[in-house]
Amino acid sequence: MPPADDFRSQIEALRPYLMRFASLQLRDAAAAEDAVQEALVAALAGEAGFAGRANLRTWLTGILKHKIVDAIRRQAREPALPQEGEDAADEFDALFRRNGHWAERPAGWDDPDGALEQAQFFRALERCLERLPARTAQAFMMREHLGLETPEICKELGITPTHCWVMLYRARMTLRECLQQTWFGR
Amino acid sequence: MRLLTCKETTRLVSQGLDRELAFGERVALRLHLAICVGCRRAGSQMRYLRGAVRKLATIDLKTGF
Numbered sequence: 001m002p003p004a005d006d007f008r009s010q011i012e013a014l015r016p017y018l019m020r021f022a023s024l025q026l027r028d029a030a031a032a033e034d035a036v037q038e039a040l041v042a043a044l045a046g047e048a049g050f051a052g053r054a055n056l057r058t059w060l061t062g063i064l065k066h067k068i069v070d071a072i073r074r075q076a077r078e079p080a081l082p083q084e085g086e087d088a089a090d091e092f093d094a095l096f097r098r099n100g101h102w103a104e105r106p107a108g109w110d111d112p113d114g115a116l117e118q119a120q121f122f123r124a125l126e127r128c129l130e131r132l133p134a135r136t137a138q139a140f141m142m143r144e145h146l147g148l149e150t151p152e153i154c155k156e157l158g159i160t161p162t163h164c165w166v167m168l169y170r171a172r173m174t175l176r177e178c179l180q181q182t183w184f185g186r
Numbered sequence: 187m188r189l190l191t192c193k194e195t196t197r198l199v200s201q202g203l204d205r206e207l208a209f210g211e212r213v214a215l216r217l218h219l220a221i222c223v224g225c226r227r228a229g230s231q232m233r234y235l236r237g238a239v240r241k242l243a244t245i246d247l248k249t250g251f
């Protein structure tokens with residue numbers, strides 16, 4: 001095991017990454033900072049639990065995820081986020097005809113793997129995420145960014161599985177439409 | 187069996203990323219996807235989003251990579 005100071009500085013070096021990780025989910029710099037701080041304190045206290053067994057970043061990210069879920073739970077108790085109606089589903093009216101078939105067939109994406117090598121693409125993706133309604137974005141990021149399973153997301157957000165699936169569907173369809181317009185279809 | 191619409195198909199493809207689909211759902215999905223390029227594209231784009239979002243945290247937007 002490295003000396004304590006060494007461990008501390010290795011952890012500190014990962015702070016920017018952890019801040020970014022937390023901010024993507026919490027969308028609030030102060031809340032993200034609190035979560036990161038709590039994770040770092042827990043990490044330093046639990047150094048023995050690390051003991052060089054795993055990748056340090058992976059280990060810290062695991063701790064941070066729990067702190068982020070705690071923050072989401074606290075946010076959920078505050079009536080801050082407006083509820084988004086479950087039946088707003090007809091924003092897809094433009095995508096589908098009345099008979100449920102595509103109004104305009106989705107275009108294929110050219111070189112999607114290449115996009116993953118470009119910082120510009122990730123900026124476009126973040127802008128698309130920012131345009132999602134807050135609760136929809138929150139559920140989507142809990143699923144795809146934190147990697148939580150839907151029962152846990154439902155529990156933390158106090159919604160039914162059906163509502164959860166609707167929100168995730170809505171997020172995915174809106175994001176692919178947004179990336180089509182702002183990146184792949186340019 | 188009634189054929190799925192594109193709206194129903196994309197909804198099921200999305201749910202397939204979140205839960206295990208029932209046998210009947212998988213069959214209906216496969217039938218529709220076999221004949222519908224639009225839904226195949228939408229499906230692979232939704233799966234692609236998952237990978238892209240996972241990578242998002244590792245990108246430093248100021249410096250690139």
